[in-house]
Amino acid sequence: MSTNEFPYLHGFSEVEQARLVRQAQIAESTIFHDIDYSGARRLLEVGSGVGAQTEILLRRFPELHATCVDLSAAQLGAAAQRLGAMPWLQDRYTLRQADATDLPFEPRSFDAAFLCWVLEHVPSPARVLSEVRRVLSPGSPVYLTEVMNASFLLDPYSPNVWRYWMAFNDFQIDSGGDPFIGAKLGNLLLAGGYRDVATQIKTFHFDNREPARRKTMIAFWEELLLSASDQLLAAGKVSEEIVAGVRREMHQVQNDPNAVFFYSFVQARATVY
Ligand SMILES: C[S@@+](CC[C@H](N)C(=O)[O-])C[C@H]1O[C@@H](n2cnc3c(N)ncnc32)[C@H](O)[C@@H]1O
Numbered sequence: 001m002s003t004n005e006f007p008y009l010h011g012f013s014e015v016e017q018a019r020l021v022r023q024a025q026i027a028e029s030t031i032f033h034d035i036d037y038s039g040a041r042r043l044l045e046v047g048s049g050v051g052a053q054t055e056i057l058l059r060r061f062p063e064l065h066a067t068c069v070d071l072s073a074a075q076l077g078a079a080a081q082r083l084g085a086m087p088w089l090q091d092r093y094t095l096r097q098a099d100a101t102d103l104p105f106e107p108r109s110f111d112a113a114f115l116c117w118v119l120e121h122v123p124s125p126a127r128v129l130s131e132v133r134r135v136l137s138p139g140s141p142v143y144l145t146e147v148m149n150a151s152f153l154l155d156p157y158s159p160n161v162w163r164y165w166m167a168f169n170d171f172q173i174d175s176g177g178d179p180f181i182g183a184k185l186g187n188l189l190l191a192g193g194y195r196d197v198a199t200q201i202k203t204f205h206f207d208n209r210e211p212a213r214r215k216t217m218i219a220f221w222e223e224l225l226l227s228a229s230d231q232l233l234a235a236g237k238v239s240e241e242i243v244a245g246v247r248r249e250m251h252q253v254q255n256d257p258n259a260v261f262f263y264s265f266v267q268a269r270a271t272v273y
Pocket residue numbers: 020021024046047048049050051052053069070071072075098099100101115116117118121122
């Protein structure tokens with residue numbers, strides 16, 4: 001399996017693929033709370049990764065067929081294996097390798113679209129939105145869920161985590177991505193000719209009110225941070241000492257009885273006319 005198909009912050013390892021599945025599960029209730037594809041039949045999912053969201057989409061919306069597009073053969077291979085092991089999803093999805101900036105579909109091929117954690121990785125999100133609009137029929141709803149990394153806060157204060165987080169965001173910008181794209185979704189959609197543009201800020205805020213979920217989230221976040229450690233070390237963005245410091249501090253925060261975890265992201269909804 002290729003580990004270096006194109007520059008990509010998180011890489012394509014099996015550990016990363018398992019992380020994507022856990023990420024989708026942890027965030028499902030927050031991401032899907034306001035998503036409504038009633039009436040849609042032909043969904044386009046762009047940047048579908050290992051199919052972690054596809055499984056949720058098809059479970060929540062039994063009428064949908066999903067066409068899943070990803071640039072990475074490794075991710076698509078993992079998606080084929082995962083979804084193929086779920087017989088109840090048979091015939092309900094198609095996997096296709098393609099670049100989101102050049103979709104291999106005719107105009108009006110779909111009547112809904114779903115993009116999650118993908119525009120943050122592409123150098124030209126406007127181009128992707130233009131392509132998505134081209135292949136949707138009028139009236140189609142589009143949901144975009146994207147990061148807003150300036151919102152992250154961890155308490156107690158963890159200096160290595162902060163340094164690492166800045167390096168993580170720098171690296172994403174250097175790779176042509178945008179770790180702050182969530183805040184820009186409204187502008188991107190308006191400029192792309194979408195209508196009925198609405199955005200919502202969604203927040204993971206865990207403290208002593210929900211210690212179990214806080215623990216799960218902090219452990220997951222450590223995985224998320226460290227998913228980029230090989231790339232950040234190779235690029236000279238962080239040192240081994242900082243990575244070791246991140247592990248130490250995340251462990252301390254996880255065991256702190258008063259820890260706080262805070263992270264907001266943005267979900268946009270728009271319609272194609
Ligand atoms: C963080 S993963 C998210 C996967 C999935 N949406 C989820 O939430 O589990 C981002 C995915 O976007 C894909 N990707 C990155 N650039 C792409 C592009 N230009 N066209 C299509 N897929 C792309 C990556 O290969 C990766 O699978």
